[in-house]
């Protein structure tokens with residue numbers, strides 16, 4: 001079933017895309033920075049330290065121990081379930097532009113020696129929108145973490161559900177939620193790191209499901225965007241509405257962590273919650289001794 005006629009297909013201005021790729025404009029100081037230079041500096045503006053959106057693989061490189069990341073399901077690609085005009089071509093364009101195959105990269109790695117499962121959404125791929133493949137990959141990594149008794153860290157960055165896949169995208173909200181609930185039932189640690197922007201169906205599902213929710217400074221986090229809310233309510237929104245700082249003040253998130261400190265913070269949290277094999281064994285031996293005593297009494 002085709003939802004739209006071919007006539008409304010949006011033409012891609014490829015020359016504009018190439019230009020945008022080469023340079024990033026800092027929204028804080030207004031300066032143009034060559035994208036490669038910015039990304040080599042953890043995607044931080046060298047003039048005013050404002051944060052740019054960070055490509056998924058750069059994020060992985062910044063967070064995990066060097067050489068420890070093993071990607072899972074790298075080749076998974078979206079199909080075109082509702083035959084949305086221009087969608088197939090758009091996916092190819094986005095893959096070339098972002099170097100990611102889809103809106104999320106998943107895998108296993110170590111952070112300062114502690115094993116973890118990891119998912120990193122890529123806002124450079126269709127604004128990290130959640131279609132069937134993004135949903136499926138989140139389900140896969142949640143199930144992988146559950147099966148292997150690993151903690152799970154998800155870096156969220158999303159414009160919401162992917163409209164080009166219609167209802168198939170919306171279904172991913174319940175699928176991801178269920179997979180992560182099973183991970184939680186096993187009492188395993190799930191940390192979400194909300195980066196700019198985390199919105200729509202991702203905020204309404206797995207982005208708010210973590211045991212610990214961290215955000216990057218000034219990240220926009222919400223369901224509908226502030227402009228939509230302002231137009232609907234016709235009320236003036238308070239300053240900093242839907243920004244990480246306001247969410248922290250209102251108890252929605254646990255902490256705001258500077259990008260440069262994220263690896264250390266995550267390593268500390270993992271170490272605090274990890275169960276080293278030796279300790280694990282010791283505990284089970286102690287329990288057996290107690291059981292034995294209990295039985296004898």
Ligand SMILES: [Zn+2]
Nearest residue numbers: 026029045048
């Ligand atoms: Zn700047």
